[in-house]
Amino acid sequence: MNGPNHIVSIIDVNRLVSNGGPVADGLRFTTYGKSVSTGEWASGMIFETSAPQLGWAEIPPRGSVRTVPPALIQVDDALVTGKGPVVMPGGTVLVGSSLVPDAGKLQNLLKALLEAGLERHDPERIPTACLLSHPGGDVIYGHWLLDLLPKAELARDHVPEDVPFLVGKDIPEFAVGLLERIGIPRERLLRRLPRMSRFIVAEECLKVQKLYIPTSARNNLFFDPSRCGVYEHLLSQAPLRPKIRAERIFLSRSALTRNKGLKSDRKLENAAAVERVFSDMGFTVIQPEKLPFPEQIALFANAKVIAGEDGSALHNALWCKPESTMVCLSSPRRLNRLHFCVAETRRLHYRLVRGAIDQSVLDGLEQGTVSNEDAYFAPWAVDPIQLGDALAGRVFS
Structure with missing residues (x-):
């Protein structure tokens, strides 16, 4: 150059x-x-908490493409x-x-x-x-x-x-x-x-x-999907009798150190209330980063349903068995298709619950005083009652 x-x-x-x-x-x-064809998830559904009429709707499969x-x-x-x-x-x-x-x-x-x-x-x-x-x-x-x-x-x-x-x-x-x-x-x-x-x-x-x-x-x-050998290798290192075993787990981020001031924080404002909803629904609340890595793998490999905020922790669904369910809670301004990759690769049931951001952010978007990037990283929340109704719908498979 x-x-x-x-x-x-x-x-x-x-x-x-x-x-x-x-x-x-x-x-x-x-x-x-x-080159091979990419996989497809077992099923996909979305629950929009800001929609006029609440309920689960199907997410059509993306279909497959040829890989490099x-x-x-x-x-x-x-x-x-x-x-x-x-x-x-x-x-x-x-x-x-x-x-x-x-x-x-x-x-x-x-x-x-x-x-x-x-x-x-x-x-x-x-x-x-x-x-x-x-x-x-x-x-x-x-x-x-x-x-x-x-x-x-x-x-x-x-x-x-x-x-x-x-x-x-x-x-x-x-x-x-x-x-x-x-x-x-x-x-x-x-x-x-x-x-x-x-x-x-x-x-x-x-x-x-x-x-x-x-x-x-x-x-x-x-x-x-043909490049999953590394995951199978790591799965083989997981203990056969893990210290924690649960069929339904919720991944808590409460122990993570928040980087205040950074846009990438994507804070769920009512995280504690959300955790209580999952706990009341029979989920075991886990802070995976506190477990040794082999124990983390075993935890996900034995779970039938894993749920959590949009983020890297949900990528641990790579350790789940096919036909397991991944529940992702997300800001309405963000659609992380990397979770689609994981669900398709492991043939999982994918469930997306999209929360809400403050009305002032939406007004600012319309008036041009808030950028799309700022809205993308704006704090968000999930209504606990709506979340409970969504989970009670028995959409885990």
Whole structure:
């Protein structure tokens, strides 16, 4: 890249692998499987608490799409930004859902890449590495489950053993533990990727002489069911006689430290009242982060119904048996289709209860004084009486 406006071309690595080429100089890939069809959930239903007429309504199945074959991409003299896009010599930028899982963020990332002034800096050089990153943050548990663990397993099996895994400087200890559980020791982690920010910082970019990039199991909002081997491996480590066993569990977030002032908090304002409703309906209220990881897996594997707020904890439904039920409580301004991925992959019954936000937020949206982003992250609530009525409808299967 010779200047701030010199992106020569863009290569979607997922499309490259799916179509079988052609490849550019300094770019190679090897496939280790075939494209398959994504799964379908057992059933989907939604309960809108703000609807004029209350009741459960069917969510039509999304149908299936073809997945990207699992593959390992090799790039010579790659410039790693840590935010997703990888730059080849000459300015060609590698993108695609294996590098930028959320397509809506691509334009902002490319803009940040142009504004970074990379041509004015001589980056730190690394002989070889396997890239294990996520632009949404590698400190988020849900991204490790859906995005990074399947990539790590693919790389573990096919990258030379002397190649380190390039991870974030702030990789959390739980993530290190997950990697160790699938056979990647902490000594193999090269903690050099930039810390999370909204910008690409030129001084923190890295030049890797030979970079390996494993393709993602997630093609934006669809998941490859053939890439579930890593979950079966972790399931095999769960105790046969767990300390806690319950058929219905509610995932409490009351013990989590809230990041006050951050938009990503998405606070459920009446969380305590919601917990009481589930408790009264016979659910066991659990704070999963307080349990050892194998106990968490066993808890979900033995549950028939799991419920909780929209967030990473619900991705633990990956451990559930087919025909189990996942109940998601969500803001009316947010529809997290990653839960769709989980429900489709494990063939679950998916139940979505959408709460309400303050009328002043809705008025502000209409008047233009509140942005869609602010409404998306606005505090929300679920009416306890309506929730009780919804749960009493026996829609768990």
